[in-house]
Amino acid sequence: xNDIETEYNIIVDTAANDRMYDHFEFLARVNINAAxxxxxxxxxxxxxxxxxxxxxxxxxxxxxxxxxxxxLISCDRYRIVYQIIENCVYIDDxxxxxxxxxxxLL
Numbered sequence: 001x002n003d004i005e006t007e008y009n010i011i012v013d014t015a016a017n018d019r020m021y022d023h024f025e026f027l028a029r030v031n032i033n034a035a036x037x038x039x040x041x042x043x044x045x046x047x048x049x050x051x052x053x054x055x056x057x058x059x060x061x062x063x064x065x066x067x068x069x070x071x072l073i074s075c076d077r078y079r080i081v082y083q084i085i086e087n088c089v090y091i092d093d094x095x096x097x098x099x100x101x102x103x104x105l106l
Contacts, residue, residue: 008050008084012091020094023078038075042094045074049082049089073097 012020020042028035049072059069059081069092072080081093 006087008053009088010046010049010091011088012046013093016091016094023094023096041075042078042080045072045080046091048072049080049091053082053084053089 020039024035024039027038053070056070056072058067059071060066069081069083071082074080077097079093079095079097080091081095082089082091084090
C-alpha cells in the first residue's frame with residue numbers, strides 16, 4: 001500500500017499515554033505554557049503518522065525484533081516509538097531521549 005493513498009489509524013498504548021501525561025504534568029508544575037506546547041507538539045507529531053508513517057527510520061536495537069519498530073523524534077527530545085500493522089500505527093512508547101535506553105519500555 002502506498003502511504004499517499006492510505007490514512008492510517010493511530011492507536012496509543014495506555015502505558016505510552018501515561019508516560020506522555022507524566023511528562024506533561026511534571027512540566028506543568030514549572031511552566032504551564034511550556035506544558036501546553038509540549039502536549040501540542042507531541043499530538044501533532046503523532047497525528048502526522050496518519051499519512052506517512054514509513055518516512056521515519058527503523059528503531060534498530062539489539063533487544064528488539066529487526067525492522068519491527070520505527071521512531072519519530074518530536075519536540076527536539078522525545079522519541080515516539082511505533083509499529084505499523086496493516087492500516088494501523090501502534091504507538092508503543094514515548095521516550096525522553098535524555099534518558100538512557102536501559103530505562104525505557106522498549
